[in-house]
Amino acid sequence: MEPAPPLSRFADRLRARPFEVDIALAALLGLALLVLFGSTASYGPADWLLTAGLLGPLAWRRRAPVPAAAVVVVTGLAELLLTDQFLAANVAAPAMVYALAAYAPRWAERAGLATGLLGAVLATVRYYGPYYRDDSGVWISTGIDPFQLAFVAGAIGVLVVASWAMGLVKRGRLQREAAMRERAVLLELERDQELRLAASTERARIAREMHDVVAHSLSVVIAQADGGRYAGRADPEAAVGALEQISATGRQALADMRSLLGVLREGDAQEFAPQPDVAAIGALVEDVRRSGLDVDLVQDGEPVDLPSGPQLAAYRIVQESLTNVLKHAGPASRAWVRLQWRPEALEVSVLDDGRGAAAMLAPDGDGQGVLGMRERAQLHGGRLAVGPRHGGGFGVHAVLPYGRRR
Ligand SMILES: Nc1ncnc2c1ncn2[C@@H]1O[C@H](COP(=O)(O)OP(=O)(O)OP(=O)(O)O)[C@@H](O)[C@H]1O
Ligand SMILES: [Mg+2]
Known part of the structure; x- marks a missing residue:
């Protein structure tokens, strides 16, 4: 086999360690957000903590999708209370909806979609709604256009549904792959069993043939020899007849054995052996x-x-x-x-x-x-x-x- 190109070897190695790859991806995402927003935006310590709480669970999205999603939901609720910014790390929400659709049990997949849509409405109302809280904690009306509000909520909702649908596609592919693997294992088992069965049927067949050929000719030979032994003294002619019969039977048995052994050695010769x-x-x-x-x-x-x-x-x-x-x-x-x-x-x-x-x-x-x-x-x-x-x-x-x- 010629060696695989380095890139595909690298991909194989990555595929062998999905969990480590997920941790690296989550960390990379956090780093990207830090670079993008860290210097400019007014991220306080609470914002960074929430960002970690949203992105961290992504590393577990395949291994333990339900607990990971629960952490994201709790963090998201905390976010509503603790910060006035719509954090960029909220991309974790559609990502978790995707993961639930792809890897989690059916109930969790549906709960994920519902929670995602609810989150879209809550976040829109909280961060783009007609009220916001000023520094002294007083809610102030902005008089925002309800159509605009519906548009924002709808856009986030579409993102959530799209993630969910993509997750379902992934789930289907995983299931098909698993079914194919299972089928392959079953087919292999079946083939092995058939082989073993064929071998044992063949052994039984050969045993029957051997038994019948050998037992029959030997019995005839013994009967002839016994008869010839007694006849020999009185009637040498009869003894010669018995000896002829013995040699004929022996030859026939030998021929039968040969054709049987031919079958054993060549397998297909069975069709031709008379x-x-x-x-x-x-x-x-x-x-x-x-x-x-x-x-x-x-x-x-x-x-x-x-x-x-x-x-x-x-x-x-x-x-x-x-x-x-x-x-x-x-x-x-x-x-x-x-x-x-x-x-x-x-x-x-x-x-x-x-x-x-x-x-x-x-x-x-x-x-x-x-x-x-x-x-x-x-x-x-x-x-x-x-x-x-x-x-x-x-x-x-x-x-x-x-x-x-x-
Ligand atoms: N013609 C018969 N007369 C009396 N008993 C018989 C006769 N045929 C079979 N038997 C009895 O049935 C038994 C079973 O026969 P079977 O052919 O299965 O075995 P076997 O001839 O003793 O040994 P093998 O055929 O394996 O060399 C025999 O042991 C014998 O007791
Ligand atoms: Mg017998």
Whole structure:
């Protein structure tokens, strides 16, 4: 950044210390009056005291506008009694009206205008009125023209109203600035929250995908290895088949993991990484059947062209449910996968006739699977029911609404 010109640097420094600047301004004003009137006019000590009482509070006009205005009002009233001169320092009055309009609460802003106008009338009557007090304290009539009187009062009044209006303009600007600052802070907060939310949603998504891919393939691999181990002695051919299945499943899992890690590294690659869809459920069921579970796929209704999100959700729900059957249902159980294309939603059911409730009494996993399935269903406006079935076995039932179709 190139250095700011000296003048604007000076202005910045002044802006950083408004109170000191106000004190300096008030002092400068007093000094100017002293130079202008000090030598010529007949200012007595009372006049100088009143001048200080009027100008001093100006330094506090931003910090404490109401007390500062009160001091000016009291000094102004004292002035009416103590001196016969209309002091130049009375400029403090419109200045305070301005300050009240700009910086003070609403009631004080209005009171400031009223007091200013009242002061205009009082000062006119007192200093330009039809009577004045001579040195011996006797009031003497001057027989002044009432029109002239009204003119003087009106001129001071206009000055007061103009100051008040300028103060209001300033107040509006300050309020707009404050509103903008507040808005900026809010926007920043919102953005941070969105970022955090996006990050945590993304983390949850990745956790679900990792869990489903890894847990499913490992379960299949374990089932195959167990089967191959027993079959190996009697039927080496069957063992070779199991080993082939194991290597195929391992390769598939590796490919899935790669595409997932690609998403993590590149972010946008997500759009291009092919994700499994409803059509792939057939191959998945076939895959699981080869690993030894007796499982059937049934489809009802006319398939609907779903967006990729719900498609992936349906696939993963079937995948995790079958994995759970392999893990929890016990040996010699059967399973059914049913896809029902209803008018409004795709219903996915995975049922088995295994240990059901008995398995739930002694959960042996950490329960990420059901959690993930439920999140997936809810993410697409659907719902998920999981539990043992009446009459034995276990059931997973998901509803994925079509929503707005592509
Ligand atoms: N087909 C099923 N038969 C019997 N019990 C089941 C079946 N599916 C799930 N369960 C029970 O529901 C529990 C929760 O399943 P979930 O998939 O959430 O966890 P998990 O499979 O134990 O562990 P993870 O999926 O995190 O590896 C399981 O621990 C099990 O007790
Ligand atoms: Mg599970």
